[in-house]
Amino acid sequence: MTFIDRHTSGVFIIAATPFTEAGAVDEASIDSLTDFYLGCGVTGMTILGIMGEANKLTAEEARGVASRILRRVDGRIPVVVGVSSPGLDNLKSLSQFAMDQGAAGVMVAPTPGPAVEDRVRGYFHQVCDALGPDVPICLQDFPQTTGVQISTATILTLTRDCPQIVMLKHEDCPGLAKVSAVRNGSATADTPRISILCGNGGLYLPQELARGADGAMTGFAYPEMLVEVVRTHQAGDADRAEDIFDAYLPILRYEQQPGYGLAVRKAVLKHRGAIACSRTRAPGPKLTATDEAELMRLIARTEANVKELSHGS
Template sequence: MGNGKFVLEGVYPILATPFTEAGEVDEHSLRELVRFQLAAQVDGIALFGNASEAYTLLDRERERIADIVKEEVRGRVPLVFGSGHTGLEGAVSLSRWAQQAGADALMVMPPHMVKPDGQRMVEYFTAIANAVDIPIMLQDAPIASGVAIPVPIMARLAKDCDNICYVKVEAPPTTVKITEVLEQTEGRLAVFGGLNGIYYCEELSRGAIGTMPACEFPEVCVRIYRLWREGKQAEARALFYRYLPFIRIGTIAGFATAVHKEVLKAGGVIASARVRNPNAPIDEALRREVMETLEGLDLLALRWQDQDVRA
């Protein structure tokens, strides 16, 4: 790993960052969370995404998290690090650090504080591509960032930069944009879905090669993906639709991160559902609504403490 000689595909959950009740990074829970992902047989793990609360992390915390995840994974699956920044220099610096820290690929959002025009966007992504020699995934997440990456810009970047070879499409309607990306980039960009997988099967149907959801239901995403790849699309859809109300409630604006953590805490994967400002903790009503979507469903996270599969 780490040399770009692999292909990303399948299920790459965005790893949450567990915090103690005092608000520090909870290293024990982080290790347990990584073991949970590996037990679910994920294809890879993504760090420092929006669902990781990466925008709240201090540099020393980011460094420690990278070390812990690398120690736990031991090269068994690829690691994708988020390395977007509010400016070009920051993104280049963070991307260089990520490669050195063990990233096998980078997931990069455009700058979002000042909204870039097309030329600034091209310069930003090109500078990052030139600064590293691992694969880069463009992250097109306008709901989170307020900035959409136009498909012609994606096509230009993919043509000019050999290591820009993936895109995570989270701009609704994702399905329509996936088709546009695949057509306009002539196969140079492979597509992952996002938005917590709410259009997972539709995205696979359109040609996506994987998904990058939150990290509390990895085994469900893995089963859906494997069924799809085996040609059992009807079974994959039936499984997806069974979990869709739960997946959907994990996208609730302002509270999504707390929802993900609440489920992980309920089964003992992490010790606390603490989130950092500006995320809001969930209240009893929302907690009840989340758990109601899981009635009659079997979620590995909720029976984690009874597991023999833990490493």
């Protein structure tokens, strides 16, 4: 069993949850989507996150999705399971289920409420106590969605105080200075190293890597770009990594539209044959005919840009 740890790096793709036109979980598309991600060369997967519409799944559905993906992956790459919940009992129950099914760790976001430092620290101490010492935790820092700001000082304090917290999913925005601060403040005499994987669609990935991030944890519908950018940057060719990134930038930016990007991502995944239906669960965004035409043009231009880049290499 491979667990996430303080040196985990690469690309952990955040998986969508496919639904049928009727709104049911599409198990066949779960299989094809998992195979698609594996074929793109991702280092790991993160499931039941915000992109996975976890808040729209029943407890039974969430367990079914996690179990099916973990069986399909079959240990080939580590899988992190999002378990955030308003109640610690529910969080603990899903965490235990996920780990028993073969998960590599769990992802936890702070509960909504006042962004008071001692409240945030107290919450994660309770989570660690509830889960025990053997469950690796990825701390999700996504204030745009949770409404909770977590300071660098609190992240570093939790890194020192809670051995289970081994990874930061960084999605604060603007957040480049925070990446630098966390990286420079960890792996010191008194603070252990923490793995940093960054989200926000990968919109700032080259700069995040330059500031010490270990990779990406996001759901961009062209995972092969994330994989190649991280691989090339880690190999020491930052300019080539940015050239690859730039070829995909228009469609990456288009995917990042607040409240709308999930529908775009699912439409791209359907276009690429990864899922059968692009439906999001209600309440959720839906593309218009104009949106679809606009997206198809962006896809065509992206494919042309990538082809030109490949020929020029």
